Amino acid sequence: MIRALFLFMTITFLFSCESSVQNKTEKATEEVTVINPNLQEISTDEALIATAVMAAPAEHRAECTVIGYNMAGEFVTMKEGSNELICLADDPKKKGFSAACYHQSLEPFMARGRALKAEGKSATEIFDIREEEVKSGKLSMGETGSTLHIYYGGETMYDPETSIVDGAKYRYVVYMPWATAASTGLPERPIAANHPWIMNPGTHRAHIMISPVADVN
Known part of the structure; x- marks a missing residue:
């Protein structure tokens, strides 16, 4: 037994x-994980343009203006557009991938930030300088609600057929100068992924942040 x-x-x-x-x-x-056999390095101006417009809503990509550093290291207008969106291409000299697309009314604010950075100003200095210039009316923040679309990731491989960058994600910034949690009803910290919250409240750079959206299609 x-x-x-x-x-x-x-x-x-x-x-x-x-x-x-x-x-x-x-x-x-x-x-x-299934590896996409079509993936290639972003190593040409054409690839920089194709991946930059991926930051914009799909229905607006064909007419976007694209600016940024080309493969020769020159900051230029890489593609002339006809709509209200400006896309900033990935900087090929920097690690990882980051493209952005924003409403044209934000260009003075964005251009000022690039100029100050080129002068060697720190992030804190750039914030303080633009804060004072916006307060004085010298610098425009664009229309309230102007949006910045960001397409970013750690990889620099993309599919030439779709222009999708391997592993890239989206996040969104909606500028609301001087807005606060009290004036919007939004929390000052994210509750969960994809939930809106307000960042830099009470400043010129106050904005609604939505980060990240997992689906890159």
Whole structure:
């Protein structure tokens, strides 16, 4: 009787181990990432333009203006557009990928930031200088509600057929100068991914932040 019980327990244990290994193997197989064979490095001006406009809403991409550093390291207008959106291409000299697209009324604010950065100003200095200039009326923040679309990620490979950058995600910034949690009803910290919140409240750079949106299509 004891031998029979021992034999039964041994068989049950072995069967349980085999099932566990099989389940883990099946799960690992399911989790294997399919590598896109079309992926290429973003290494041409054409690729910079194609991936930059991916930051814009799909229906506006064809007519966007694209500016930024080309492969030769020159900051130029890479593509003339006809709508209200300006896209800033990824800087090929920087690690990872980051493109942005914003309403044209934000260009004075964005251009001023680029100029101050080129002068060697720190992020804090740039913030303070633009704060005073916006307060004095010297610098425009554009229309209230002007939006910045950001398409970013750690990789620099893209699919030439779709212009999708491998692993890239979206986040959105809606500028609301001087807005606060009290004036908008928004929290000052994100509650969860994709939930809006207000950043830099009470300043010229107050904005609604939505970050990140996981689907890149």
